[in-house]
Each structure stands twice: as structure tokens, then as C-alpha cells.
Amino acid sequence: MKDNSMLDLERKIEKTIYKATLALDENNWSAWFELCDETFTYAITSFSPEINKKMTYFSGDKKELIGLMDMLPKHNTDHSPLHRHTSVYSIDISDDGKSATAVSSVTIYQNMLDGINSHLDSGESRLFVIGKYVDEFSIVNGVPRFTNRETKLDNRRLDKGSHWPL
Amino acid sequence: MDFESKADATVQDQCTAGMSKKIAVNPLDRDFIEEQAKIFRNAWVPVCHESELPEPYDFRTASIGNENIIICRAPDGKINALLNVCPHRGMLIERRPQGSFLEGQASGNPKRITCMFHAWQFDMRGNCVYVAREKEGYQERFSKDDAGLRRLRCIVNYGGFVWVNMNDQPVSMLEEWAGPALSAIEEQLNSVPLEVVHYHKEYVEHGYKAEALQFLNAEKDGAVFDYGHCTITRNEADVKKQNVSTDFPSPDSKATTKVHLFPGYVFDLSGPVLNVTVVTPVDTNRIMIEHRGLAPQGESKTDRDVRAKYYNLNHGPFRIPATGLQENSENNFLSEHYLDEWSMWMGTHPEGLQRITEKDSADKDSSLEANESITGPHVVVIGASHAGISLADRLRKHGFVGNISIFDKQVGGPMERPPLSKGFLLGGGESVESKSLLRQKKWYKANKVRLKTQSTVHKIDKDEKTITVNNGDVIKYDKLVIASGAVPKELPSSKGIGNAFVLRQPADANAIRQTANNSDSVVIIGGGYIGLEVASSLRKKGMEITVIEAGERILARVASKPLAEHLHKLHVDNGVTVITGVGVESVNQEDGIFHSVTLSDGRVIEGEMLITGIGVYPDSQLASDAGLETQFSNGGAILVNNEMQTSNEDIFAIGDVALRREQNIAVESVHNAQETAAIAAAAITGADSPNIQTPWFWSDQYDAKLQSVGIVPVQDDSVYQVERPGKRDGAVSFWSYRGDELVAVEVVNDPATYMEARQCLDTKRFPDPKQISKPSYSPVDSGGGRS
Known part of the structure; x- marks a missing residue:
């Protein structure tokens, strides 16, 4: 049976994942980065049964991600907001209590704003992608921070849309 | 009509009907349906890569022109393309995107393609090997030998891509259709075995033509080829300045070429990863684009990571969109070339009769015949x-x-x-x-x-x-x-040598250009205009050039001696070795590859390619x-x-x-x-x-523009030349006279003098040969000479 400190830590990790979801939904990158360790790395991957291979669609460390976010205002982009529905399925904390891994299911909807013809499309919500978050945390002084997130998509068909972390 | 033909006809109808439902084709959209029939069912399509079905009995499914196809690897390793439709009832057979028939399935025996409906079975070549209740149900009226999956034309080429053509009698073979355009990257594609390491697809809300035009209009320059293709190459000089390799598959490659194949396939080798996109129209205003990233098989993780990083930044689904305004949205010559091809396939162009199906074009030909x-x-x-x-x-x-x-x-x-x-x-x-x-x-x-x-x-x-x-x-x-x-004319001893060329047709020039891009030296036999122009062009690329002329001087048949001497010096000053008065004893080759010529005086001149321009x-x-x-x-x-x-x-x-x-x-x-x-x-x-x-002629060599009017009678000893300096640096003209009669004028870098000379000869107004060498003397206005 888990002791209270472990349950407390699990709750903190769960809460961190949900905070990250809210921050990402709001494009509040600084709030998201505050939840991440300096060594944080991020990747979007997918397994393609078409070619029988695991693929990395996007990757970067914290510095690269911050650079990307800073550049966002200078790029053409689809402004349709993404809405993530995250359910934390499992959390495994290491025996020494200094690190943890968590697996969550994520479903991301796109609430159309731009579309091809915003007159017709705006306001409609579409299923954008489905997949899992596989997160790794470091725990210092009882505070979990993301050290790695792998967004494992089931999608291989990826249409016009976001080009920032999901 | 035999059984297979009937089956095929049924298959065609049912498949088309089925697919039409499946992808929601608007039956009223005639353009879309016509394009599917006239273009996509006649074009070569790179449906997948051989690495997607690496082992015997592996398969991959795809669709072309509303038809479902399956690509299988046979036990002998050969790849076959088949219609993925059972000839029995016209049902779709294999529904998975990729897999293997090696193991048995719930409704299929090992090593067989099995239709789940009535268990008809086929081998990897499409032969029907089992029909349920064959004897009981059909007696002697039908045998499995009479059935089979419709086999499609299928070729593996250009970096291991599997090309399929739905037309049994393609308008042209793959090598003719795609070869010239892909020749710019063919060597790099075939340099190492490749594998697909990235795959994703996207649906885009516009037609395939709009996709192609968007791509082509964003380009400023390129070379166009038959069948609507084009290649776009970045300035190689700029790349070389960066002191990096331009050769794929090097992981630091800055390869520079993109090939756009009609009607919508792109082979993009503008980096260390080959990106190939294939467009499949879904309906009138929607297309699916498949993206494949290819890298060498068996490379290190480090190299693979470098390529993946590059690929994701430039081609991946999460790439950052382009900044700023779109490029010129007006059609450029690349897109006009594309649209010309489209209209030819659709039969709205006078040459369209060559691009429609074989049958259709035969009909058109017969009308011409009759x-x-x-x-x-x-x-x-x-x-x-x-x-x-x-x-x-x-x-x-x-x-x-x-x-x-x-x-x-x-x-x-x-x-x-x-x-x-x-x-x-x-x-x-x-x-x-x-x-x-x-x-x-x-x-x-x-x-x-x-x-x-x-x-x-x-x-x-x-x-x-x-x-x-x-x-x-x-x-x-x-x-x-x-x-x-x-x-x-060719030298008999140079015939059949791989890197020996003559120059007359565009194909000759293409071949010379391709070889020259990978060669450092060339031997040119013949000091006529063709040989000298080629020497000038290739010298500009930095090649080492030797021109061999058997006559006592270059241009002996077509130009005056002073002009020939002027051009001879021009070539020597530009670093070309010009040898005159010596014939070629032999053209030397090894295993069909030219390496040198032996001259009649015993000298051996080496070169990496040979060009003959002897008339x-x-x-x-x-x-x-x-x-x-x-x-x-x-x-x-x-x-x-x-x-x-x-x-x-x-x-x-x-x-x-x-x-x-x-x-x-x-x-x-x-x-x-x-x-x-x-x-x-x-x-x-x-x-x-x-x-x-009066006959005229022009030639460009280095920075010299030669224009001549009249024919210099080089064999006539009574003809002499007077040199006339031009008013600008490097401008000079040579006036050929027979007595006081002006017969020809050759002008270098002096178009105004050329116009005067032409006027003189057209009007038979002959300037005074004793005065013509003076720049102050006007051949037209002086009133000198006779008319």
C-alpha cells in the first residue's frame, strides 16, 4: 500500500500534467516552460504501419522550443485553437523518489477559426489528433518538473493545423 | 469476350462504382472523372518504395485513378502490381495498407492473396491458384486458369520507387517518360540503397492542378521536359561557396535539385533527405498528398538523426510554414508548360492526340491516314x-x-x-x-x-x-x-563510346551537359563553330579543354583567316589548348569509356569526355x-x-x-x-x-559576339580582308573584298558596324577597301565605293 507521501507526489504529478494541458490550450508557453526542467526535451512521434517504422515528426530541447515560440508571431499560422482532453492513466515513481514516468491519453480537438473558408468553417470543432503523452519527471524538493515529453500520435494523416507542441 | 475480359469489364465497372461511392466523387463532375481516366490512368505513378515491402510475400496497397491496386513482392523478390479486386464478384480483396501474406489470416491461407468473400486465392503474381468448388460449381465451363488478378505495368527504378501505370500500353515507357527529368538526380538516387524513414499524408482542400501551380509559380527558374515535367536547381555556385558537399547521400549534403513530374509528383533532393510527394485526387476540390522521406539504408543513428532533424524542419507535418507573402501568383513558364501538358492529355490541345490513350491516339492517326x-x-x-x-x-x-x-x-x-x-x-x-x-x-x-x-x-x-x-x-x-x-559526322572509332558525343539535337546537348557536370576535362575534335562554341561554354564551367583541328587553322571552311586568328587567340587567352594541323590517329577507350586520343604526330591527349564536331x-x-x-x-x-x-x-x-x-x-x-x-x-x-x-550568321564565344553577313569564299585566293577597328574596346570587323567588291563582313562585338555592313551588302553598296580600315570612314554615308 502506498504511503501518503507517494500518493501526494502522484497527485502533484497528475496536477502538473493537467496544468501543462491548460497552459498548452491557452498557448501560454511561459507557463508551460515553468513546469519543465532546464534539461527538458520534447518530441512528437508516430508509428506508421504503412512503412512499418517509428517516426519522429518533431523534436527539440527547451532552448529550441523557446526559440520556436519566440518566432511564432513572425510566421503564417492557422489560428484555430486546439483543445486537449487529457486523462492520466499511470504514474510510476522511482524508488528513490527523484524521478517518475507517466502515461496519459490525449485527444486534441481543433476549434476552427481560419479554415479554408472561415465564413463556413469557423466555430466548428473537429477531431485533430489522438495519442498518448509519455512524460518523464525529475522531482526536487517534492516538486515534479517535466524532463521529457513524447507525444505518441496515432495519426499519420496530419492536415493543415498546428506546428507547435501538442 | 472470354471470361477474364468479362471479369475485367465487371471489375472495372464495379470498382469504379465502388470507389466513386467510397471517396464521394461527384458523378456530375465530368472534369474530375475525365482527368482520372485520361491522365491518372495513363501516367506513371510512384505508388510506393521497394523498402515498404522488403521481404517476399510483403504487400502494400494504393490507389490510382479511382482503382485499388496492390503491390506484392513475389518469392523471387520481384515486385508486381495487381488490381486489388477479385475477378469473381469485383470485391476489394486486401484492405490493410501494408502487411505480409507469409502467415495465414483468418480468411486466408499462407502465401496467398485471398478474397474474404468466396475464398478465391491468388499467388504473388496474381495467378488464380484456388477457386472454391471449382469442379462442382463450374464443371468444364470455367477453370481457375482462366481467372487471375489483373496485372499492371510495374517497374522499380529511380532510387527504388515502384512505378505503376494503369494503361497496359502506356503512351511512353517509364524511362522515356520520367528519365530526362529525373536524370538530374538519378545518379544520386541510385548511389546507395534507400529506405523510407518518414511517412505522413495530408488532405488539402484544392485540386491537384492548384497544388502543382502553387509549387511551380513559387519557382523563378527551371528546365522543362517532355510530358509536363520540370527540374528546379538552385544556383550551384552559391552552394559551392558554402564549401559543403552537394552530393546526396552525404548527411551534410546541400543537394540542390527538385524534380516536378506531371501531374503531381515531386522528387525533392534539396537537402540530405530525399522527400517525395505523391498527389492523389480525392474529389474535385480535395487531394491527398503522401510525403515520404528517404535516407540510406543501414546508416548510423547520428547521420539518421541529422536527416530527421532537417526533414522535420523542411518537410514534416509540424514544419514551420513559410513566412511573408506568397511568391508570384501569376503563371510562369513552368506552370504554362504544366498546363500545356494538361490540355494535351485532356485532348484540348492539337498535340493532345499523342497524350490520350494508345487506343484514342490510334483512332486519331487513322483519321489522318484516311x-x-x-x-x-x-x-x-x-x-x-x-x-x-x-x-x-x-x-x-x-x-x-x-x-x-x-x-x-x-x-x-x-x-x-x-x-x-x-x-x-x-x-x-x-x-x-x-x-x-x-x-x-x-x-x-x-x-x-x-x-x-x-x-x-x-x-x-x-x-x-x-x-x-x-x-x-x-x-x-x-x-x-x-x-x-x-x-x-562521327569518327568510326568513337561510335558506341559512352562518354563520346556529337551535338545536333537537344538530347545530345542534354547528354553532354550531364556528363560535363561530372567531368573536369574534354577533348573536342573539330575547330568549326560547333566545336569552338562548345569549348567556350564548357571552359566557362572551369573544364580543361583541348580543341583538335586537322586543318591548318580553325574555321578553315567558314571564316576568313584574320577572324580565325582572332578567335584562336581568344580561346588561347581563355585557357583552351588549340591544336591545329594535326589529325586524330585513334580514339582510345577502355571498356567503352573514352580516355584519350592519339594524334597523327604521336601525342596523346587525355580527357574525361570526347565531343566530335567535324561537320x-x-x-x-x-x-x-x-x-x-x-x-x-x-x-x-x-x-x-x-x-x-x-x-x-x-x-x-x-x-x-x-x-x-x-x-x-x-x-x-x-x-x-x-x-x-x-x-x-x-x-x-x-x-x-x-x-x-544576304546570308547572315552569328556565334557567341566567351564575351565575344560574332556576327557575319555574306559568305566568305575561303577557297578564293583573290579574296582579301581589311581589318576595321571598332569604336569600343574589343570591337573589330573584317571586311572581305574581291577586288573592290565587298563579299562578306565578319564583326566582333560591334553590332552597329554589323548593321552598316549588312546594309552595304543588301544594297550592293561597296565601301572603299582602302578607306575601310579608318574608323572615321563611314561605309554607308561616305559615298565612297560604288553601288
């Missing part, structure tokens, strides 16, 4: 040369309302030849192919001129007034014009076989009268293949082609004979 669509006289032209095209143009300008058909043995639209030995060889994104078309395609439509390329005329029957074409068609004519041009001979065999009078008993130029009429009153000869009886030498030039075409057109239509201009 003259059903031809009313009025029919002028048939053999050879889409400068002369042939000029003749058609002149006929229409004279008001000729009959039919004009041009038959040409070459592939593709007729092109200007002069640029082939000049800027074309420099390559590097020059768009000379398009700009050098003798006529844009819309000209043929506007002037109702039928152009039949890849059509070699085998026979002229002057009694029946017919020609026979290579496909067996017999075409009647009222007037026949032979404009077959000339054929470059041409008239392509008159056809005329000779037909009994037309030629220069010699065994051939030579076709002899014509002053109206370009041969010894047969209904047959004319023009351009390089013709020689007027009053002349003793043939003149090979654009001017001669145009002038003889004008004379023949006037004779055919009864129009007034054209004004005869």
Missing part, C-alpha cells in the same frame, strides 16, 4: 526543323487554308538549335529548353498545324504521293516538303531511296531548283538537306533554313518570291 478530316490540299513536311516550322508559318501567312502536317522523328517540341552549343551547356537552372522552343505549343493550335513527334518517315512513294510512317500509317500528300536537316552530312537517304536526284550517286544533298523543287514537281526540299543546283556548297544556317522555307512556301502557294537577303 484523310477523313482533311479537306483541301494537304502539305506534309518531313522534319520539324527551323526550315520545316518556317515553311508551315509561311504557308499560313500566304493564306494557305489546306492542311499542314509535320512529321518529326525527335521526342518533344521542335527547338532552336543555336543555343544548344552555347548557354544550354552551362546548365545550372537556365531555362533554355522552354525558351528555345521554336514555337510555343499554342502556335500549332492557332495555325492548325499538326505536329507528330517521334514519327519517323520510312518511305516516300512519289507515284502514289504517300509517305509511310514508323507506326505503319500511310499518309497522302499533295505537296511534300523534305526538311530533314543534316546528321553530324554534318545531309539526311537525304529517304529522298535517295525514293529516286529523287541527289548531289552524288550515293547520297549527298537533295538537288533543287531555284524554287526549292526537287526532281519531282510535288516534292520540295529545304534547309540543310537541300542544295540549289546553281550552288556548289551547302550553307548550314538558320538564315538558309528560313530563306529556303520562304521560297518553297511561295512556290507552293503561288505567292511572290521573297526578297533574298
Whole structure:
């Protein structure tokens, strides 16, 4: 049976994942980065049964991600907001209590704003992608921070849309 | 109709109907359906890569033109493409995108393609190997040997891609269709075995043409090829400045080339990863684009990571979109080339008859043969040369309302030849192919001129007034014009050598350019204009050049001695080795690869490629076989009268293949082609004979622009030259006189003097030879000389 400190830590990790979801939904990158360790790395991957291979669609460390976010205002982009529905399925904390891994299911909807013809499309919500978050945390002084997130998509068909972390 | 044919017909109908439902094709959209039938079912499609089915019994499914197909690897490793539809009831057989038939399935035996509905089974070649209750159900009326999956044309090429054509008799073979365009990257694609390491697809809300035009209009320059293809290459000099490898598959490659294949496939080698996109139309206004990233098999994780990073930044689904405004949205020449091709496939272009299906084009040909669509006289032209095209143009300008058909043995639209030995060889994104078309395609439509390329005329029957074409068609004519041009002479010992070339046709120039891009030195045999222009062009690329001329000087047959000396010095000053007065004893090769020539004085000159430019001979065999009078008993130029009429009153000869009886030498030039075409057109239509201009000629070598007017009688010892300095640096002209009579003027970098010289010769106004060397003396205004 888990002791209270472990349950407390699990709750903190769960809460961190949900905070990250809210921050990402709001494009509040600084709030998201505050939840991440300096060594944080991020990747979007997918397994393609078409070619029988695991693929990395996007990757970067914290510095690269911050650079990307800073550049966002200078790029053409689809402004349709993404809405993530995250359910934390499992959390495994290491025996020494200094690190943890968590697996969550994520479903991301796109609430159309731009579309091809915003007159017709705006306001409609579409299923954008489905997949899992596989997160790794470091725990210092009882505070979990993301050290790695792998967004494992089931999608291989990826249409016009976001080009920032999901 | 046999069983298989019936089955196929049923399959076609059911499959089309089924697919139409599946992808929501609007049945009223005729354009979409027509495009599927006329274009996508006739084009070669790179459906997948061989690495996607690496083992025997592996398969991959795809669709082309609303048809489901399956690609299988047979036990012997060979890849086959089959219609993925059971011939029994027309049901879709395999539904997975990829997999293996090696193991048994819930409704399928191992090593068999099994239809889940009635368990008919097929092997990896599509042969039917099992029909349930075959004897009980069909008795002797049907055997499994009569069935089978419809096998499709399938070729693995160009980096291991699996190309499929739905048409059993493609309009052209893959190598002809895609080879010239892909030749720019073919060597790199085939340098190592590749595998697909990235795959994603996207749906885009516009048609495939819009996708292609968006891509092409974003490009500023490129080279266009037959069948609507083009290549876009970044400036290689810029790349070289970065001191990085340009060779794929190096992981630091800055390869520079993108190939766009009609109707919507891109081979993008502009980095260390090959990105291939394949467009599949879903409905009128929606396409699926498949993205494949390819890298060398078995490379290190480090190298693979470098490529993945590059790929994701530039081609991946999460790439950052382009910044700023879109490039020019107006159609450029690349997109016009694309649209021209589209209209040809759709049969809305006069050349479209060549691009529709084999059957359709045969129908069109037969109408030509039977003259059903031809009313009025029919002028048939053999050879889409400068002369042939000029003749058609002149006929229409004279008001000729009959039919004009041009038959040409070459592939593709007729092109200007002069640029082939000049800027074309420099390559590097020059768009000379398009700009050098003798006529844009819309000209043929506007002037109702039928152009039949890849059509070699085998026979002229002057009694029946017919020609026979290579496909067996017999075409009647009222007037026949032979404009077959000339054929470059080759040294017997250089024939069949891989890196030895002559230069006459665009294909020759393409081959030279490709080889030159990978060579450092060239030996050019022949110091005529072709040889010297090629030397100049290739020297600009930094190649080491040796020109060998057997005569005592270069340009011995066509230019004055002072001009030849001027150009000789120009070449030497630019670092070319020019050897004169020495013949070639032997062309030396090893295993079909040229490496040197041995000269008659024993010297051996090494080079990585050989170009022979020792003149041409008239392509008159056809005329000779037909009994037309030629220069010699065994051939030579076709002899014509002053109206370009041969010894047969209904047959004319023009351009390089013709020689007027009053002349003793043939003149090979654009001017001669145009002038003889004008004379023949006037004779055919009864129009007034054209004004005869003094012959002119031009050449570009390095920064020198040579223009000449008149023919220098190089064999006439009484002719002498006077040098006239130009007013600008490097400008000079050489005036050839016979006594006081001006006969020709050769001008270097002095267009104003050229115009004056031309005026003098056209009006037979002869400036004083004693004064002409003085820059202050005006040859036109001085009143000197006689007129």
C-alpha cells in the first residue's frame, strides 16, 4: 500500500500534467516552460504501419522550443485553437523518489477559426489528433518538473493545423 | 469476350462504382472523372518504395485513378502490381495498407492473396491458384486458369520507387517518360540503397492542378521536359561557396535539385533527405498528398538523426510554414508548360492526340491516314526543323487554308538549335529548353498545324504521293516538303563510346551537359563553330579543354583567316589548348569509356569526355531511296531548283538537306533554313518570291559576339580582308573584298558596324577597301565605293 507521501507526489504529478494541458490550450508557453526542467526535451512521434517504422515528426530541447515560440508571431499560422482532453492513466515513481514516468491519453480537438473558408468553417470543432503523452519527471524538493515529453500520435494523416507542441 | 475480359469489364465497372461511392466523387463532375481516366490512368505513378515491402510475400496497397491496386513482392523478390479486386464478384480483396501474406489470416491461407468473400486465392503474381468448388460449381465451363488478378505495368527504378501505370500500353515507357527529368538526380538516387524513414499524408482542400501551380509559380527558374515535367536547381555556385558537399547521400549534403513530374509528383533532393510527394485526387476540390522521406539504408543513428532533424524542419507535418507573402501568383513558364501538358492529355490541345490513350491516339492517326478530316490540299513536311516550322508559318501567312502536317522523328517540341552549343551547356537552372522552343505549343493550335513527334518517315512513294510512317500509317500528300536537316559526322572509332558525343539535337546537348557536370576535362575534335562554341561554354564551367583541328587553322571552311586568328587567340587567352594541323590517329577507350586520343604526330591527349564536331552530312537517304536526284550517286544533298523543287514537281526540299543546283556548297544556317522555307512556301502557294537577303550568321564565344553577313569564299585566293577597328574596346570587323567588291563582313562585338555592313551588302553598296580600315570612314554615308 502506498504511503501518503507517494500518493501526494502522484497527485502533484497528475496536477502538473493537467496544468501543462491548460497552459498548452491557452498557448501560454511561459507557463508551460515553468513546469519543465532546464534539461527538458520534447518530441512528437508516430508509428506508421504503412512503412512499418517509428517516426519522429518533431523534436527539440527547451532552448529550441523557446526559440520556436519566440518566432511564432513572425510566421503564417492557422489560428484555430486546439483543445486537449487529457486523462492520466499511470504514474510510476522511482524508488528513490527523484524521478517518475507517466502515461496519459490525449485527444486534441481543433476549434476552427481560419479554415479554408472561415465564413463556413469557423466555430466548428473537429477531431485533430489522438495519442498518448509519455512524460518523464525529475522531482526536487517534492516538486515534479517535466524532463521529457513524447507525444505518441496515432495519426499519420496530419492536415493543415498546428506546428507547435501538442 | 472470354471470361477474364468479362471479369475485367465487371471489375472495372464495379470498382469504379465502388470507389466513386467510397471517396464521394461527384458523378456530375465530368472534369474530375475525365482527368482520372485520361491522365491518372495513363501516367506513371510512384505508388510506393521497394523498402515498404522488403521481404517476399510483403504487400502494400494504393490507389490510382479511382482503382485499388496492390503491390506484392513475389518469392523471387520481384515486385508486381495487381488490381486489388477479385475477378469473381469485383470485391476489394486486401484492405490493410501494408502487411505480409507469409502467415495465414483468418480468411486466408499462407502465401496467398485471398478474397474474404468466396475464398478465391491468388499467388504473388496474381495467378488464380484456388477457386472454391471449382469442379462442382463450374464443371468444364470455367477453370481457375482462366481467372487471375489483373496485372499492371510495374517497374522499380529511380532510387527504388515502384512505378505503376494503369494503361497496359502506356503512351511512353517509364524511362522515356520520367528519365530526362529525373536524370538530374538519378545518379544520386541510385548511389546507395534507400529506405523510407518518414511517412505522413495530408488532405488539402484544392485540386491537384492548384497544388502543382502553387509549387511551380513559387519557382523563378527551371528546365522543362517532355510530358509536363520540370527540374528546379538552385544556383550551384552559391552552394559551392558554402564549401559543403552537394552530393546526396552525404548527411551534410546541400543537394540542390527538385524534380516536378506531371501531374503531381515531386522528387525533392534539396537537402540530405530525399522527400517525395505523391498527389492523389480525392474529389474535385480535395487531394491527398503522401510525403515520404528517404535516407540510406543501414546508416548510423547520428547521420539518421541529422536527416530527421532537417526533414522535420523542411518537410514534416509540424514544419514551420513559410513566412511573408506568397511568391508570384501569376503563371510562369513552368506552370504554362504544366498546363500545356494538361490540355494535351485532356485532348484540348492539337498535340493532345499523342497524350490520350494508345487506343484514342490510334483512332486519331487513322483519321489522318484516311484523310477523313482533311479537306483541301494537304502539305506534309518531313522534319520539324527551323526550315520545316518556317515553311508551315509561311504557308499560313500566304493564306494557305489546306492542311499542314509535320512529321518529326525527335521526342518533344521542335527547338532552336543555336543555343544548344552555347548557354544550354552551362546548365545550372537556365531555362533554355522552354525558351528555345521554336514555337510555343499554342502556335500549332492557332495555325492548325499538326505536329507528330517521334514519327519517323520510312518511305516516300512519289507515284502514289504517300509517305509511310514508323507506326505503319500511310499518309497522302499533295505537296511534300523534305526538311530533314543534316546528321553530324562521327569518327568510326568513337561510335558506341559512352562518354563520346556529337551535338545536333537537344538530347545530345542534354547528354553532354550531364556528363560535363561530372567531368573536369574534354577533348573536342573539330575547330568549326560547333566545336569552338562548345569549348567556350564548357571552359566557362572551369573544364580543361583541348580543341583538335586537322586543318591548318580553325574555321578553315567558314571564316576568313584574320577572324580565325582572332578567335584562336581568344580561346588561347581563355585557357583552351588549340591544336591545329594535326589529325586524330585513334580514339582510345577502355571498356567503352573514352580516355584519350592519339594524334597523327604521336601525342596523346587525355580527357574525361570526347565531343566530335567535324561537320554534318545531309539526311537525304529517304529522298535517295525514293529516286529523287541527289548531289552524288550515293547520297549527298537533295538537288533543287531555284524554287526549292526537287526532281519531282510535288516534292520540295529545304534547309540543310537541300542544295540549289546553281550552288556548289551547302550553307548550314538558320538564315538558309528560313530563306529556303520562304521560297518553297511561295512556290507552293503561288505567292511572290521573297526578297533574298544576304546570308547572315552569328556565334557567341566567351564575351565575344560574332556576327557575319555574306559568305566568305575561303577557297578564293583573290579574296582579301581589311581589318576595321571598332569604336569600343574589343570591337573589330573584317571586311572581305574581291577586288573592290565587298563579299562578306565578319564583326566582333560591334553590332552597329554589323548593321552598316549588312546594309552595304543588301544594297550592293561597296565601301572603299582602302578607306575601310579608318574608323572615321563611314561605309554607308561616305559615298565612297560604288553601288
